Amino acid sequence: MGIQGLMSFVEDRSNEFFTDLKLRDTKIIIDSYAFFHRLCFNSNLELRYEGDYDAFTDVVQEFFESLFACNIHPYVVLDGGCDISDKKLTTLKDHAKEKIQTAHSLSLGGGGGVCPLLVREVFIQVLIKLQVCFVQCFSEADRDIMTLANHWNCPVLSSDSDFCIFGLKTGCCPLNIFQWRNMNTIKGTQYYTPAKCFSLDTFCHHFSNMNKALLPLFVVLCGNDHINLPILDTFLSKARLPLGATSSKGKRHHRVLGLLNWLSHFDNPTEALDNVLKYLPKKDGENVKELLCCSMEEYHQSQVKLQDFFQYGSYICPDTLNLGLPEWVLVALAKGQLSTFISDALVLRRTFLHTQVENMQQPNAHRISQPIRQIIYGLLLNVSPHLGNHTEAKAKLHHLQALLLGMLIGPLHGIINSPGKEDLQEDAAKVLYEEFQRVKEQTQLGMRLELDTAHIFCQWQCCLQMGVYLNQLLSTLLPEPDQTRLYSGSLVHGLCQQLLASTSVENLLSMCPKAKQLYQCLFNATRSYSPAELFLPQNKQGTTWSKNRMGTTSHTGCWYEGSNRFGLLMVENLEEHTEACQLQ
Incomplete structure (x- = not known):
């Protein structure tokens, strides 16, 4: 998910909203999607040539070895396939277009970052080699991570701003200020990793001791991957959102700051939501209210208990109960032994293929592997694959x-x-x-x-x-x-x-x-x-x-x-x- 501008907003005020930690002797839950993207883009790895996987492997190993030295026990949670409700389909398509444009820029010598094709598979293999505990969720992992972190009373390591909104008991440590390369010692013997942890209590106190229950409404009004209603611009243009004395430099934080100050005047979400609807045409009110309430549910506890997987080797995911999937498929997905490509093809009958830095003037590189995918689809859907009349691959x-x-x-x-x-x-x-x-x-x-x-x-x-x-x-x-x-x-x-x-x-x-x-x-x-x-x-x-x-x-x-x-x-x-x- 993610709220545009929120993470940079709180990091700009790190002295106000973060507490310093000397992290050691603890469990920590790692949001893998944010993690390996951050390592790819912030570790001086070469991205033009579509995968220096040996260098990526070295960086991942160094990271986990630094955690082990501090007696930090990492638990990695991988996102699964696309949401079966398809509520993020438009966002996924938009992201795919952006990646194509970025890859095209890279191919011509420009800037930008696109993760190499096999980086997820390589990451999983490194975890297995290092014996790092990990689980693959059935779909998006954010709520499952939040639920597990609260069960274990341990922090989450991520760069996703949603973890600033979730009611994490022990808080979120942003990846870009997690100093794993700068380990220190206590009394010269015990290693620790310097980190900063976001404090939701301090954050809410800063905004007139705002009720935490208002934060999911703040997210959906601000806009995230699940909801982006143009009609909300009507509310934002008509409501005079107070910027307050700590107005951000530039315009990118105005919406964040204005909404937080505005919401802090209300006692609960129902009162605030009713006030939002006052600015909208009556004919749209009920539909908007239903959509907003549905989106706010995404910030509540998950029913998934990932702790069962780490203790017993399997867990129950309510979303899969009515899909009729074989037990061996669910177990293999959870263990990362089956790719989420398989679950997307099986459940949604649709897959997204990863963008690469290739020659955009030629047919897409994925086309060469289409016969293999057709065999996969045929096995999953019990139909005979129809292999196509192919052009040559011009390898020399x-x-x-x-x-x-x-x-x-x-x-x-x-x-x-x-x-x-x-x-x-x-x-x-x-x-x-x-x-x-x-x-x-x-x-x-x-x-x-x-x-x-x-x-x-x-x-x-x-x-x-x-x-x-x-x-x-x-x-x-x-x-x-x-x-x-x-x-x-x-x-x-x-x-x-x-x-x-x-x-x-x-x-x-x-x-x-x-x-x-x-x-x-x-x-x-x-x-x-x-x-x-x-x-x-x-x-x-x-x-x-x-x-x-x-x-x-x-x-x-x-x-x-x-x-x-x-x-x-x-x-x-x-x-x-x-x-x-x-x-x-």
Whole structure:
């Protein structure tokens, strides 16, 4: 959800509304959606190349290790699928359009932030590796988080302003002023994390000791993701909202400050709501009242008891009781073993596909993985998938080479960080790993995004993601790949440039025989599934390229559709980011 302008409003007055904490020896509940977005955008991660997942993994690990050092026990709560009532559908579409525009800006060298496609899957895998307790809700998690936090009397870590309104007993710690990188010690022995906690009591006291029960009405009048009634602008224009002596600089906080001062004059929500309706046409009054009251319900306790999951391994969600979903599906969703993509397709028969930094002049990269999605939809809805007449995916040999080379970063990291005595193998792995890091740094510093290359790697990620989802639906018949260090976008893009500039795979891997052997295994494994044309000697600017010494050939061969079962379908409009899953 979220109230526009509220979090920045209270943070601007942090001395008034926040208390200082030395956080240690406690449980803390983490709002995962806000958390991994904050880490993506505020940790100097490269976002143009659609996923430096190894760097993201390192940041997440550092964060949780700092909590462990302070004896803080984190419990992560993941949002689930889209709300089955569809009350946020318009908002979701608007957000999707904004992400497309941001991704387009990034692709052309502009600013902005779009989380990489697989960041949620990577995040879950890191949680599992670190043995951090987590649960995936069936839909939006905010109320469930609030209910769990009050049950445990522990704070919530989030950047969602709704947690300033929920009646949290122990308060909310905003992510951007949670100083996990600046641990301190008490008497030189016990670590703590400096933090600030929002105090709802102090906040209400500041506004003439306002009744807390008025805050849900404040939210819906201010506007959130659930309600944005144009008719409320009539009320806001006619009511003379008092700004008070502490008027905000600029206009962005005027509505927040004015509404809070205005509401503080009323004793309860019913009295305030009746006064709102006085400013509206009588014919609209009852409908508006019903909508406002319904939206205010979103700030009450949830019936979901997530504590049952952390204690017994399952919990009851009232929203699912009448949907007829199999028990194994609900359990797998709660454990994060099934993606929310699956629940959206099954329940809503509609999915939203994630925006990527790709070539916006080409058909959407998700189109290449449509045949896999059609199989998923067919299994979920018990219908036969109808696979479409696909165009070619224009991957070339150097794309495949760079992708496979990039996959070596995980094994190299494992060799370097494995316990035991140093040996020649570890030394060789370190040299190659450092060379890869140098390639990444060069790419991030100076290289302009090559859009066609970006598009191809976006297509590969789409196929990987849907392949993982299909595997989950089949109860993980195949071992799930470790995605935490499987793809590093800036490395793979940089390697593409090096391979085009005549660097050979053999020369690059000559320093590390173990990596060379692994690369050859990966390459041989892909060869039988690739078209023969990919490996034929090609002519480049009048020069014949001989067979590559690592079993590869020129950089110009195309990966033609003839042998690629995951082809690219043409689509021209914005709706390509939303898929309708119909029974027909």
